[in-house]
Structures are given as C-alpha cells and as structure tokens.
Amino acid sequence: MNAKKSLAFGAAALLLLGAVGCGKQKEDGTVTLTNVSYDPTREFYAAYNEMFQKHYKEETGEELEIVQSHGGSGSQARSVIEGNDADVVTLALAHDITSIENAGLIDAGWIEEFEGNSSPYTSTIAFLVRKGNEKGIEDWDDLTESGVEVITPDPKSSGGACWNFLAAWHYADQKFDGDEEKMKEFASKLYGNVLVMDSGARGATTTFVENGQGDVLIAWENEALLTLKEYPDDYELVTPSVSILAEPSVAIVDENADKNDSQEAAREYLEFLYSDDAQRLIGEHYYRPSNEAVLEEFADTFDLSVDLCTIDDFGGWDQAYEDFFADDAIFDEIYSK
DSSP states (O other): OOHHHHHHHHHHHHHHHHHHOOOOBOTTSOEEEEEEEOGGGHHHHHHHHHHHHHHHHHHHSOOEEEEEEOSOHHHHHHHHHTTOOOSEEEESSHHHHHHHHHTTSSOTTGGGSSHHHHOSEEBOEEEEEETTOTTOOOSGGGGGSTTOOEEOOOTTTOHHHHHHHHHHHHHHHHHTTTOHHHHHHHHHHHHHTEEEOOSSHHHHHHHHHTSOOOSEEEEEHHHHHHHHHHOTTTEEEEOOSEEEOBOOEEEEOHHHHHHTTOHHHHHHHHHGGGSHHHHHHHHHTTOEESSHHHHHTTTTTSOTTSEEEOGGGGTOHHHHIIIIISTTSHHHHHHTO
C-alpha cells in the first residue's frame, strides 16, 4: 500500500471506529480489545495486531478481535477520558497517559508495569526535506532562517509536536548556554516560520507530502523513514546534530479492562511487544526496538550516534508539561509573538 492509500485507509478506519463501538467480550466468548494509539503507529499496529492474534490463539485457543484507533496523542487521551472504551493506550508520551491516570481510569504505577518505563519502542526527531534540499537545511538553526517554511504539528494536541519542541529547545540550550531569553527568541523565530500546524503528526506528514506545502517537516524518525520508503526519489532525511530520545508509552486502561473482562488479554498484548519477534517487527516499521540486541540488528537503518537528550533533562514529563505546554507556559508565550 503506498503512502497516499495508507493515509486514506487510516482516516477511513478511524471514522469506522465511531460506528463499531469499543472493546467488550462478545456473547460467543470472543474477546474484543481496543487499542487507542497515536497518529504514526497505524502501519505498525496493523501488522502487530495480526501477529498477536496468531500468538493469542496459539496460547489460549481463543479468538481475539482488535479494534484500533489513531489520532493526535493528546486528543486520543482526552477521548479516553471522555468515554472512549479503550482497553489499552499506546500513546506518544507519558504525560498523556498520566492524564488518563489522573482521571481515575489507570492505576498508579503504570509506568513501572512494563520494561523500560513502559516504552517497548523509542524514536527520535528528524527533518524530512524535498530531494535536493534547496534551502540547505542541516540543523535546527536553519529552521529559523527567513524564507524557510516549516511544517510541524501543534503541541496542544500532538505528542510528537511536544517532542519536536523539546528537541529544538535542547539545541537552543546548548547553543546559547542556557540563556533563556535567547532560547525563547530562537524558538519564536522557528515557530514564526511554521506554515501549517496540524493537530497530529500524520496530518503534518500529509500536509508536507500529499499537499506539497513547506520546505521541511519536523517529524518522528519513523514517520520520515516510512515516507522515504514510499517515495525514495522525492525526499531526504536530515538528522540534526542534537535531538531527543522520544519514548512512546503504553498502559492498560484498568477501569475499562476490568469492566470489559479483558485485563488478561490487555496485559499479554502489551507484554508481547517486548518479545523478540515483535521487537524485530518494530524495527521493520522504523521504530527503535527497546531491546538493545535487536536494535543493533538495525544499525544500518538508524543513526545510533546522534546526541540525544532525554525527558529527564527536563525534569520528567509532569515538569516539562507544566513548564512548556500548559496554558500560558513557554510555548504559548513564544507562539503568541
């Protein structure tokens, strides 16, 4: 399936979800599991769900139906809080899952429930440019130059956009030796060059790739690599000098899973993400496997030498969200300019 078709399929599938409802155990005993995820995981979970259904059938002898939903990570978290009957969430950042925990739907301590801070795969932030890279975009500085049109989603609705902002902020921190006023000026110039700010990462990719807008897309590494696979003659990947280790998080939505009698299936669904077979599938879909040995098998796919900060450098997600993305925090301050 080419990128245009897969994007259209994802949108159609998301519309269909509103009609079919969410996961419960059917009268015939079939378990229906609902995974509410974020934008760029569509292709991966389409493949993983098929793999896991076979595994589940072999282990239990039971059929498992999996309902999949995608959108901007922050928007997806809000949909669960507002009643989307998710059994599991696989979102772009821990803060989005914490918001569901704070709503009373996920038990405390979820981040320690699975390995690696409940992040079975990671990614980072890179640039996607058009073939030839006419604007000479090589690093974050170049995104602030006059005449450069940037595409990036909105941190208010997209988890990927939050990682984008923090990666740029980390670069500015190094460049200006922690001078916050200069860092804010840098960020203001960068976001002043943003041509379109979509609600989610996949929407931003569509704007850049399908609609032909902008000179550079700030993207998940996996999303950029997927585009290169689909359009090898049209785009180039640019890895900036510094970026961030993005850790998408997973969790069981305990209240829903208990109600739906799907707790056991939900746990197995997330645990199986750490299996060797699933980790290799993760790498094949351009996410970085959390298993270091499997990650090394994909050394030709990923630049493993890039300087990556982590969310801990920002005091963890609760602190980072309060400092940068809450109402009237730094992002609102710089974007208003």
